[in-house]
Amino acid sequence: MSKLSQSQKIVELLKASPNQRFNARQIAEEIILKYPEDYGDKRSNPRFRDEKAFISQVVAEIGSQKDQIVKSDAKICWQDKPRPRVYWYESEKVSGQYPKETIDKDEEEEQQQDFPLSTTTNVFAECDLYPILINYLKSEFKLFCQRIDEKRSKNSRGSGGNQWLHPDVVAMQPVDKEWNELIRSCVKQGAGQSVRLWSFEVKKELNGSNARKSFFQAVSNSSWANEGYLVATSISDSTVEQELRMLSALHGIGVILLNTENPSESEMILPARARAEIDWQSVNRILVENEDFKDYIELVSTYYQTGRLRSRDWNKV
Numbered sequence: 001m002s003k004l005s006q007s008q009k010i011v012e013l014l015k016a017s018p019n020q021r022f023n024a025r026q027i028a029e030e031i032i033l034k035y036p037e038d039y040g041d042k043r044s045n046p047r048f049r050d051e052k053a054f055i056s057q058v059v060a061e062i063g064s065q066k067d068q069i070v071k072s073d074a075k076i077c078w079q080d081k082p083r084p085r086v087y088w089y090e091s092e093k094v095s096g097q098y099p100k101e102t103i104d105k106d107e108e109e110e111q112q113q114d115f116p117l118s119t120t121t122n123v124f125a126e127c128d129l130y131p132i133l134i135n136y137l138k139s140e141f142k143l144f145c146q147r148i149d150e151k152r153s154k155n156s157r158g159s160g161g162n163q164w165l166h167p168d169v170v171a172m173q174p175v176d177k178e179w180n181e182l183i184r185s186c187v188k189q190g191a192g193q194s195v196r197l198w199s200f201e202v203k204k205e206l207n208g209s210n211a212r213k214s215f216f217q218a219v220s221n222s223s224w225a226n227e228g229y230l231v232a233t234s235i236s237d238s239t240v241e242q243e244l245r246m247l248s249a250l251h252g253i254g255v256i257l258l259n260t261e262n263p264s265e266s267e268m269i270l271p272a273r274a275r276a277e278i279d280w281q282s283v284n285r286i287l288v289e290n291e292d293f294k295d296y297i298e299l300v301s302t303y304y305q306t307g308r309l310r311s312r313d314w315n316k317v
Contacts, residue, residue, distance in 0.1 A: 002035050006061065007068045009035060014076060014089040021079075021086040025267055028058040047274075052141070056271040063269060064245065084257060084267045124233065124260055126168075129202050133169055133231055133256075134315055136263040143171035143198060144314040146296040153290045162289055164220035167228075170296050171198040172314075174303060195303060197278055199225035200256075206244065207236035215247045222253060224282035227272040229254045245270060 004012065009031045014022065022030070032039050032055065039058075048054040062069075069087065070076050077090045130147050137143040150166040173196040199222035203214045215230055222228025230253055235241050244255050254272030259265040286293045299313055 002038050004035075006031070006058075007065050007072055009038075010062065010065075010069050010087070011072045011076060011089075014087060015073070018089045018091040021088045023084040023086050023267070024059045024062040024269075025055065025084070027062055027087065028055050032058065049274075053271060056268045059267070060270055063241075084265075084269070124204060126202055126204055129204070129231070129233065129258060129260070130169055132260055132263050133200065133202060133258055136258065136266050137169075137171055137198075137200075138315050139264065140266070141171075141173070143173050144299075144309065145169055145171040146292065146299070146314065147316065148290060148292045148296070150290070152292050155289070164217045165286055166290060166293070167199040167218075167221045167225075168202040168231075169200040170225070170293070171200070172196075172296075172300050172303065173198060173226075174309065195300060196226040196274075197224075197300065199228045201228075201230050202258075203230070203232045205234045205236065206230075206232045206240055208240055211240045211243055212247070215244065215251075215253060218253045219251050221286075223251075223275075224279040224286070226275050226278065227254065228252070229256050229268075229272055231256045231258050233258050233260055241269075248273075 002009065010027055013027060013030055013034070014020075043051075043054050048057065063085070066078065066085070070078055073089070075090050076087065078085060078087045134145040134147070137145055147169055148166050150162070153162055153166065155162055174194070201214065201218035201222055203210070206214060214232075218228060218230040230244075232255075235244070235257065247253070248255060248270045252273030252275070254268060255270040257267045257269050259267075283297065287297050303309060
C-alpha cells in the first residue's frame with residue numbers, strides 16, 4: 001500500500017499532468033485506479049451501495065481537503081467558477097506568483113467563463129430544470145422519476161398549510177431489478193427492501209441569501225425518502241458551499257450540481273445520508289394532498305406487488 005495521504009496522491013496526479021485541469025470526480029476516479037490497494041477496504045464498506053456511491057464519497061472528501069491540497073505545493077492552482085471546481089499544476093507559476101501577463105490572461109478567461117454561468121442561471125426557469133434533472137437521473141443512476149406539481153394539490157389545510165410539503169421530483173430505484181426470482185422472493189418474504197425512494201428539491205442558484213432556506217425546504221419535503229437531495233445549477237461561492245457541507249453533515253440531505261449544457265457532467269457534490277426506512281406517515285401526508293404523488297406511490301406499489309415497470313409510466317419530461 002502507498003504511504004501517501006489522499007491529498008499527496010492528488011498532488012502527485014496533478015504534477016504528472018502539468019496544466020491539465022481536473023474536477024474532483026476525475027481526480028477521484030484517477031487516484032482510485034492508481035492506488036487500488038489503498039481504497040480496497042474502504043470500497044468494501046456495505047454503506048456504499050455501488051461504485052458510484054463510493055466515488056461520490058471520495059469526491060466529497062476531495063472538496064473538503066481543498067485547502068490542504070492547495071497548500072501542499074505552490075504550483076497547485078484551483079478555480080471555483082464556472083462550477084465544478086477544477087485543480088491543476090501550473091508549470092509557469094513561480095514562488096506562488098504568476099507573471100503579470102499570465103494574471104491578465106487568467107482573469108480575462110475567468111470573466112469570459114463566468115458569463116455562461118450567469119446566462120444559464122437567468123435563461124432557465126426552475127421548471128425548465130425538471131426534465132434536465134430527470135434525464136440525468138435516468139441515465140446516470142437508472143432511476144424511474146416522476147414530476148410532482150404542487151398545483152395538483154387539494155390545499156385542504158388552507159393558505160400556507162402545505163408550505164414546503166411537495167418535492168419537485170421523486171424517483172424509484174428498483175434495486176432488485178436484476179436479481180434472480182429466488183432472491184426477490186426471499187427479500188419479499190423477509191420484509192427486505194426491493195426498492196429505494198428518492199426525493200429532489202430544485203433551485204436555479206444557491207447563494208448567500210437563499211442557501212439555508214432552500215436547504216431546509218429540502219429537509220422538509222424530502223426527509224421521508226431513502227435519499228433526499230437539493231439540486232441547483234450553480235453555487236455562488238465557497239462560503240455557500242461550506243455552509244451546505246455543514247448542513248448536509250447535520251441533516252443528511254445531499255447536493256447535486258446540475259449542468260444544464262451537458263447533464264452528464266452534473267456532479268453529486270454531497271451524497272445524501274441514506275435512510276434505512278421510508279417515513280410512511282410523511283408519505284401519506286403528501287399523498288392525501290397531491291394527485292401526482294398519489295400516482296407515484298401507486299406505481300411504486302405496483303412494482304412491489306408485480307415487479308412490472310412500464311417505461312411509459314415513468315420519466316415523463
